[in-house]
Amino acid sequence: MADPAASVQVAACGCITPFGDAAATYAALLRGECALRPVAVLGRDGGDEVPLALIPGRSLDETAPPEWLAAVRRLSESIPGGDWGSPGRPVFVTGSNFGVGGLYALRRTGDSSFAAWGAFPTCTERLRAELGWGPDVSIVSHACVSAHLGLLLASRLIWAGVADQALVLSFDFLSPFVAGGFHALKILNSAFPAPYRERESGAIGLGDGAGFAVLARGRGDWTLAGQGLYNEMHHFTANRGDGSGFSQCLAGATAAAQGRRVWFKGHGTGTLDAGRLEVAAAQGAFPGAPIVGWKGSLGHTLGSCGLVELAIAIESVRGGRTPGTAGAGGRAMGESVALESFDNGAFDAVVCASNAFGGAHAAFLLCHA
Amino acid sequence: MADPLIARLKQLIVDTLRLEDVAPADIPDAEPLIGGGLSLDSIDALELVVRLEKEFGIKIASSEEARRALASVAALAAYVRERGDPARLPT
Numbered sequence: 500m501a502d503p504a505a506s507v508q509v510a511a512c513g514c515i516t517p518f519g520d521a522a523a524t525y526a527a528l529l530r531g532e533c534a535l536r537p538v539a540v541l542g543r544d545g546g547d548e549v550p551l552a553l554i555p556g557r558s559l560d561e562t563a564p565p566e567w568l569a570a571v572r573r574l575s576e577s578i579p580g581g582d583w584g585s586p587g588r589p590v591f592v593t594g595s596n597f598g599v600g601g602l603y604a605l606r607r608t609g610d611s612s613f614a615a616w617g618a619f620p621t622c623t624e625r626l627r628a629e630l631g632w633g634p635d636v637s638i639v640s641h642a643c644v645s646a647h648l649g650l651l652l653a654s655r656l657i658w659a660g661v662a663d664q665a666l667v668l669s670f671d672f673l674s675p676f677v678a679g680g681f682h683a684l685k686i687l688n689s690a691f692p693a694p695y696r697e698r699e700s701g702a703i704g705l706g707d708g709a710g711f712a713v714l715a716r717g718r719g720d721w722t723l724a725g726q727g728l729y730n731e732m733h734h735f736t737a738n739r740g741d742g743s744g745f746s747q748c749l750a751g752a753t754a755a756a757q758g759r760r761v762w763f764k765g766h767g768t769g770t771l772d773a774g775r776l777e778v779a780a781a782q783g784a785f786p787g788a789p790i791v792g793w794k795g796s797l798g799h800t801l802g803s804c805g806l807v808e809l810a811i812a813i814e815s816v817r818g819g820r821t822p823g824t825a826g827a828g829g830r831a832m833g834e835s836v837a838l839e840s841f842d843n844g845a846f847d848a849v850v851c852a853s854n855a856f857g858g859a860h861a862a863f864l865l866c867h868a
Numbered sequence: 869m870a871d872p873l874i875a876r877l878k879q880l881i882v883d884t885l886r887l888e889d890v891a892p893a894d895i896p897d898a899e900p901l902i903g904g905g906l907s908l909d910s911i912d913a914l915e916l917v918v919r920l921e922k923e924f925g926i927k928i929a930s931s932e933e934a935r936r937a938l939a940s941v942a943a944l945a946a947y948v949r950e951r952g953d954p955a956r957l958p959t
Binding site for chain 1: 909910911914917918928929930931932933934
């Protein structure tokens with residue numbers, strides 16, 4: 500079967516992070532800046548301080564309407580075209596929490612206005628109205644591979660001739676509910692993350708993030724070849740110990756990368772087991788390819804990370820230099836982990852990979868159209 | 869005479885995880901709690917950690933520390949003795 504993505508191109512792509520848009524984020528990563536700051540995990544209710552990267556001026560606590568709406572509105576202004584959500588121009592809204600923190604705020608405060616933003620359908624419907632979209636809007640949520648799944652579904656619609664172009668928008672903004680959940684799992688703690696580094700204990704950071712991509716048939720500078728999604732169906736929070744899930748999802752990208760020299764934009768949250776498995780799989784599939792991860796600066800932007808980091812990867816190719824793996828110190832988990840920024844002019848393509856709770860994995864090969 | 873902390877921890881494991889076919893006395897002191905004969909997994913570990921923190925006033929900082937603490941009932945007892953609020957330990 501032909502690669503459904505081959506005839507589909509990225510006509511536009513962008514993101515927003517605590518550093519700003521994709522260009523500003525890329526520049527900050529190259530400068531080695533860290534967006535993570537110690538923040539009380541339960542917001543105004545206090546708790547341990549954990550590394551979070553919040554959009555400037557936004558507090559962790561929920562508001563109704565959400566403060567993050569302004570960031571999404573700002574991002575949407577850079578989405579080209581119009582009539583999104585009308586026939587032939589579908590929208591996929593992807594993310595992992597869709598303002599679910601509103602439900603926690605509702606419980607804490609009793610203020611019913613929080614309920615309107617606390618569930619996927621109501622949150623998306625309000626967003627649709629805010630941004631003036633038509634009714635053809637689908638919700639896609641599969642934890643931290645949500646954005647990848649949205650890109651794949653949009654690609655298939657275009658490839659099948661159902662749509663000429665499609666918008667994939669992904670967002671995840673932090674709340675005490677989200678931060679508290681990761682804190683309860685003990686993977687969000689007082690330590691700053693050091694992705695792909697050997698340490699005694701692992702740690703992640705979390706970050707606000709949103710991104711978009713406009714996919715179109717035969718129009719755009721980039722293709723997402725070899726898109727792959729794989730679910731281990733193994734355990735809610737654990738990966739198979741042999742790392743097979745990480746390898747399986749790279750099959751499509753590996754095939755698409757034949758004859759190309761690639762660098763690898765990994766998931767790299769800062770947890771130890773997953774980091775080791777991902778590095779081993781990446782080194783096995785793409786021997787010698789430099790591996791980078793940026794969540795040590797941006798934090799993990801959860802369901803939006805696939806699109807946020809795609810936008811930064813595109814900026815990296817345009818800029819000719821790839822930001823190195825961000826985060827606190829330690830010995831690298833493999834010889835291919837690039838801790839320093841490097842010139843990427845000699846490379847043809849970028850493998851972009853993400854992993855998620857539930858043993859879900861996703862990857863694609865970003866290359867010039 | 870049985871160590872009261874060991875006995876309390878075994879009862880806490882059975883209660884917290886609602887182990888219907890396991891009696892506290894069935895849990896060996898030295899067997900791995902996670903991935904051992906009790907077939908506990910990371911979600912069970914999360915529940916246990918939350919309960920242990922409340923019961924004994926301890927604070928487990930990371931998932932790796934939790935894994936070390938839950939290596940076995942004996943390891944857990946040593947951890948709680950070292951880190952727990954002495955006033956909350958059974959005598």
